[in-house]
Amino acid sequence: MLSLLNELKGPITNGLLLGGLYGIIGIGMSMIFGIVRLVNLAHGDLVILASYLSLVTMTLFSVDPIFTLVIVIPAMCIIGFAVQYYLLNPVLGKGMNPPLLVAFGLSIIFQNLLLLIFTPDARTLFTSISVKTISLWGFLNIPLVYLVDFAGSVITIALLHQLFRRTYLGKAIKAASDDEGAAQLMGINTKTIYAFAMAIATGTAGVAGVAVGITFTFYPQTGPEYLIIAFGVVILGGLGSLFGTFLGGLILGLAQLLGAHFLGPGFQLLSGYLILLIVLTFRPTGLFTKV
Amino acid sequence: MTKTLLRVQEIDVFYHDFHALWEISLEVEETLVVSIIGANGAGKSTLLNTIAGVLNPSQGTIEFQGKKINGIMPYHAVAEGISLVPEGRRVFPRLTVLENLEMGCYIPKARQKKKEVLKKMYELFPILEERKNQLSSTLSGGEQQMLAIGRALMCEPRLILFDEISLGLAPLVIKNIYQRVKQINAEGTTILLVEQDIQRSLKASHKVYIMQSGRIRLEGKPGELSQVDIHKAYFGM
Numbered sequence: 004m005l006s007l008l009n010e011l012k013g014p015i016t017n018g019l020l021l022g023g024l025y026g027i028i029g030i031g032m033s034m035i036f037g038i039v040r041l042v043n044l045a046h047g048d049l050v051i052l053a054s055y056l057s058l059v060t061m062t063l064f065s066v067d068p069i070f071t072l073v074i075v076i077p078a079m080c081i082i083g084f085a086v087q088y089y090l091l092n093p094v095l096g097k098g099m100n101p102p103l104l105v106a107f108g109l110s111i112i113f114q115n116l117l118l119l120i121f122t123p124d125a126r127t128l129f130t131s132i133s134v135k136t137i138s139l140w141g142f143l144n145i146p147l148v149y150l151v152d153f154a155g156s157v158i159t160i161a162l163l164h165q166l167f168r169r170t171y172l173g174k175a176i177k178a179a180s181d182d183e184g185a186a187q188l189m190g191i192n193t194k195t196i197y198a199f200a201m202a203i204a205t206g207t208a209g210v211a212g213v214a215v216g217i218t219f220t221f222y223p224q225t226g227p228e229y230l231i232i233a234f235g236v237v238i239l240g241g242l243g244s245l246f247g248t249f250l251g252g253l254i255l256g257l258a259q260l261l262g263a264h265f266l267g268p269g270f271q272l273l274s275g276y277l278i279l280l281i282v283l284t285f286r287p288t289g290l291f292t293k294v
Numbered sequence: 295m296t297k298t299l300l301r302v303q304e305i306d307v308f309y310h311d312f313h314a315l316w317e318i319s320l321e322v323e324e325t326l327v328v329s330i331i332g333a334n335g336a337g338k339s340t341l342l343n344t345i346a347g348v349l350n351p352s353q354g355t356i357e358f359q360g361k362k363i364n365g366i367m368p369y370h371a372v373a374e375g376i377s378l379v380p381e382g383r384r385v386f387p388r389l390t391v392l393e394n395l396e397m398g399c400y401i402p403k404a405r406q407k408k409k410e411v412l413k414k415m416y417e418l419f420p421i422l423e424e425r426k427n428q429l430s431s432t433l434s435g436g437e438q439q440m441l442a443i444g445r446a447l448m449c450e451p452r453l454i455l456f457d458e459i460s461l462g463l464a465p466l467v468i469k470n471i472y473q474r475v476k477q478i479n480a481e482g483t484t485i486l487l488v489e490q491d492i493q494r495s496l497k498a499s500h501k502v503y504i505m506q507s508g509r510i511r512l513e514g515k516p517g518e519l520s521q522v523d524i525h526k527a528y529f530g531m
Contacts, residue, residue: 171400178386178397185384188346190372190401190449 012143014264015257020145022256023153024218026249028211028229029236030160031204033248036237038180038200041091044106047230048113049205053079053212054221055117057128068128068217069151076209083205088198095197110226117223128216152214156252159210160245166203167245176200235279241289250291254278296323299453299484300345300376305354305364307337307344314340316509317354322453327475327485329495332505333528338488339381341505342455345486346378347371359452373401377451381458383442387431391422394430394441398448407450415444418474436467443471447478454478456487460494472498492524506530 032046043049053075060071086109094101127133135147167173179186179193179200186193215221215229232255240251255275262274282290300322307315315337322328332338343349345356347368356364358374366374385394395415399408416423419440425433430441439459446454456475460468475498479485489495495502496516504512504527511527512519525531 171396171405174389174393174396175400177388177393181386181388182384184348184368185380185386186397187348187368188372188378188380189397189445190369190404191397192367192369 011261011264014260016143016145017149018257018260019253020149020153020256021260022253023156023249024149024211024214024252025232025236025255026252027152027156027159027207027214029233029240029252030163030245030248031207031211032230032233033237033240033242033245034163034204034207035201037242038176039087039091039095039197041095041102042106043204044103044230045086045109045113045226046204046208046233047228048110048117048226049079049083049208050212050215050229051221051223051226052082052113052117053209054126054128054216055121055212055223056209057213057216058121058126061128068130068213072210072213075213076206079209079212080202080206083208084198084202086205087201088194091201092194092197095194110230114223114226121223123222123224125220125222126216127220128213130217133217148218152218155210155214156249159207160249163203163207163245172196172199176203235275237289238279239282239290241286241291244291247289247291251289254290296325298322299324299359300486301355301357302341302345303355303357305344305351305356307340307349307351309340314508315344315351318505318508318510319354320503320510320513322484322486323501324484325479325482326501327479327487327499328501328503329487329489329499330503330505331489331492331495331524331528333490335507336505337508338505339457340508342378342457342486342488345371346376346455348378369401372449372451373403375452376455377446377449377453378455379442379446379457379459381461383435383438385430385433385438385441385445387429389430390427391430391433391441392426394445395422395426395448398445401449404449408448411448411450415447418447418477419444436463436471439463439467439471440474443474443478447483451483453484453486456485458488458490460489460491468494492528496524504528 028050032043035041035043056075056078057068057071060074061068090105091102094105132147132151136144137147138144167177175191175196179191179196183193235255236248236251239254240247258278259271259275263271266274298321302318302320304317304319305315306317318341330338344351347366350365355362358376363374395412399405399411421437422441422444433441459471501515503510504524506527507530512523
């Protein structure tokens with residue numbers, strides 16, 4: 004028993020920490036899915052776009068990637084606002100397909116734009132924390148970068164929670180997603196509110212992009228990989244709660260690393276999706292959906 | 295003679311190909327309670343939604359305080375001073391009672407006076423203060439209706455539109471709500487309300503319009519209209 008625990012402490016801790024990163028990757032997608040009822044197929048590419056923005060900023064100012072968040076988050080917010088306001092809002096309310104196609108088109112444009120500017124070379128946001136590990140009471144060694152990702156994710160979700168609880172903007176976003184027509188009767192311009200919601204969502208993609216960049220290598224074509232992860236997180240967590248999405252991330256991370264531990268590294272992705280398949284079969288609305 | 299607050303002149307409204315309102319004209323004078331009576335499908339809600347900016351008339355004009363407002367968005371109508379309590383209440387289920395009321399004073403002008411107006415609202419509907427931290431979806435139908443009315447009043451409108459506020463409520467609750475309506479009017483807010491219940495409307499208002507099949511069939515002061523005429527207009531006979 005004790006030896007099993009000893010054997011599993013590594014995969015469990017790393018799975019949870021990786022899950023935190025997955026949570027922050029999924030949160031923006033979950034928000035937009037819940038609020039604007041839009042499947043943002045460009046979400047993964049927005050994450051990678053943020054990684055490249057961070058790369059440019061850190062090269063220009065020769066600062067640590069963590070500090071590039073000061074530029075990356077506002078820049079991503081502006082991009083998100085513009086995308087929603089000028090490209091997605093005009094096709095909302097015209098059925099399921101037009102917004103989906105716009106998002107898909109954006110995904111292709113982002114990928115090729117990044118390919119054009121940055122070439123297909125693999126990149127990474129190198130920082131001293133990328134290679135450090137810290138030892139917890141000699142019991143466990145964990146990569147510092149995972150811990151930073153996890154902390155970033157927790158902080159972002161806590162901030163989002165406060166935004167939705169305390170600010171007029173946050174409450175108006177919830178009101179607009181509950182009943183768009185009634186929200187307009189309150190004097191809320193719901194189209195602008197959607198643009199702000201997208202700005203916040205892409206802001207979280209900014210955090211995710213920096214986290215991904217300091218943890219893994221990325222290419223212009225990596226976006227869809229993270230889109231799939233975001234999908235997984237949203238499906239596991241279900242709609243309706245920030246914490247549900249975060250927990251969805253933790254479950255996906257755990258499933259991947261425990262699967263890799265028991266079945267071999269080749270099964271890491273597969274075991275994550277098997278869990279997804281099981282949840283979809285028995286709880287198709289997600290594990291933490293509020294009705 | 296009191297001043298005209300709202301003047302609707304010969305408006306036509308369509309839902310796609312369906313001609314819902316035909317040359318509707320009506321006037322609402324300041325500080326009055328005016329009601330529109332009619333059976334299901336007569337076009338009453340359509341008319342209120344058109345005044346609130348949810349629908350656009352294809353013909354005719356809507357003037358509010360002397361300013362032409364047809365074609366504006368609902369969120370601009372609120373800023374002009376028109377507030378609609380929609381049919382079916384439509385409170386925001388995932389927001390608390392207090393948050394719902396806060397959404398009512400979302401426009402900047404109203405936001406500044408939030409504290410003061412909120413106090414007034416709690417005096418009008420004490421139950422809302424008791425339940426202010428509850429999710430609005432946990433309220434009873436009558437309480438939700440009070441919340442919907444309170445929410446619409448938070449922006450201190452000049453004109454408030456009530457769309458079937460008695461729908462699906464117990465008689466005692468309806469009585470209570472109509473007492474509040476009277477109180478709201480006594481404090482100076484002009485009211486345009488839509489009702490299926492003829493007697494209640496006649497009792498509550500200074501002037502009535504009777505609609506049938508998208509047209510206004512009869513108008514006048516409650517005391518001056520005969521029962522026979524009202525019934526004829528209501529049923530389109």
